Amino acid sequence: MKKEILALIDSNGVDGQQKKKHIWLGLLRIIAWKDSILHTEDKRVNWTTTYEGLVEMANIISKNMIIKLVVEDKGTHFNLLEVIQAPATDSDLELIRQKIQKPIYYQDNVLGKFKYDKQFDWFTKKVNWDMEKGHVYIHNTESTLLNRQFEYLANLLDPLYLQEIKQFAAKELAPLTEEWIGKSLSKPDLLKKLKFKELVMNSTGDFTVYLATGKLFGDHNIQIEGNTTYGLKSVYI
Secondary structure, eight states: OEEEEEEEEEEEEEEEEOSSTTOEEEEEEEEEEESSSEEOSOEEEEEEEOHHHHHHHHHHOOTTOEEEEEEEEOSSSEEEEEEEESSOOOHHHHHHHHHHHSOOEEEETTTEEEEEETTTTEEEEEEEETTEEEEEEEEOOOHHHHHHHHHHHHHHTOHHHHHHHHHHHHHHHGGGHHHHHSSOOOHHHHHHHOEEEEEEEOTTSEEEEEEEOTTTTTTOOEEEEEETTTEEEEEEO
16 A cells, blocks of 8 residues: 655665665665554665665665655555655654654663663663773663673673683683794783773673784684673683
8 A cells, every 4th residue: 555654764774685686675764653643663664776776865864864755555564665855844753753862871880871772772881890991781671680780790890800801811812822923922921912892791691701902813802702600601713
């Protein structure tokens, strides 16, 4: 069924390339949309286009923009027929836009304020861990479990634990230094080069710590996998 709608855009991107050469499937994700009534549900809008068409659409439509479209309703998604107006205005969709653009924070009693990133569905903050600055990311989940994850995170950010993580990484990686830089580094020498960069934790208690090593391993970060219950598990370059 063909109809005209107003839509609040979440993202504008690519759903994939079609089998025919140079043919792409464009994708608009919409947060809310309006025909005769307001619909506060996520919906996809697809259309077949060229690479140049994708670029043109990216120059017209951006995140959190209200636009007017003609679409064909396919139930699970819309097919795009025409962009009538971009940007457009609508009071109901404007209220939703203002609400989603307002920053969301998690206030932890120990670690302070974390900002919510909707795109990746996590809370993030730049922290000092044993005098080394880096970013922490903790994935969103239901409130009780999220509170527990922040408790785990406070324990992880103990300076002694960062040193344990570095020693675990240095023990595994010291034998590989000759292969990478042409000479063998001892564990103490390698420890001096490991610097905290990022920590990512998910809702199951699994976490990944990323350590920077400069150019020691060809600009690659060191990735240490662990779990809040079972401890450190593995190291990767």
